[in-house]
Amino acid sequence: MLDQNQLSKSFGGKIRIRVGGLLVEKSKILLLKHQNLGPDGYLWLPPGGGVEFGESLIDALKKEFLEETNLTIEVGKYLFANEFINDPYHAIELFFEVKRVSGTLKLGYDPELPKNQQILTEAKFFSPEEIELIPDAAIHNAFNAAGERHKITDLRGLFTFKH
Numbered sequence: 001m002l003d004q005n006q007l008s009k010s011f012g013g014k015i016r017i018r019v020g021g022l023l024v025e026k027s028k029i030l031l032l033k034h035q036n037l038g039p040d041g042y043l044w045l046p047p048g049g050g051v052e053f054g055e056s057l058i059d060a061l062k063k064e065f066l067e068e069t070n071l072t073i074e075v076g077k078y079l080f081a082n083e084f085i086n087d088p089y090h091a092i093e094l095f096f097e098v099k100r101v102s103g104t105l106k107l108g109y110d111p112e113l114p115k116n117q118q119i120l121t122e123a124k125f126f127s128p129e130e131i132e133l134i135p136d137a138a139i140h141n142a143f144n145a146a147g148e149r150h151k152i153t154d155l156r157g158l159f160t161f162k163h
Contacts, residue, residue, distance in 0.1 A: 105123055
């Protein structure tokens with residue numbers, strides 16, 4: 001598994017454009033656990049990832065979802081943008097509603113990282129009650145901006161988190 005220094009070399013020192021999908025089924029939202037991110041040593045994030053040069057946001061989100069979750073999705077409406085700045089990281093993230101088209105949830109991988117150094121460790125649907133129990137520092141900061149975390153799909157606009 002990658003440590004903080006290796007993560008910084010892979011993803012730090014540049015602006016990274018990311019796309020994320022909020023998949024809600026039966027009032028539960030899908031999150032992926034990433035080891036070695038955040039102050040608590042792990043971070044729960046919606047599925048998604050970096051957009052490559054020449055790749056559309058929609059194509060990138062579909063690709064990332066399939067790689068990380070084994071799910072084929074349909075991308076719905078655009079929700080909000082999140083800018084995260086915490087040296088050495090600077091990410092601009094665009095979030096969309098998504099719906100499952102096919103597939104069975106299975107934890108996938110991040111192709112940007114070597115197979116023996118993956119940071120994805122768990123995929124789970126969280127109920128509104130369960131999502132509130134995740135420590136603030138261990139969940140994507142946009143959830144905390146929503147007030148009640150399960151209402152993240154109600155967010156609109158730009159949110160900037162600078163540490």
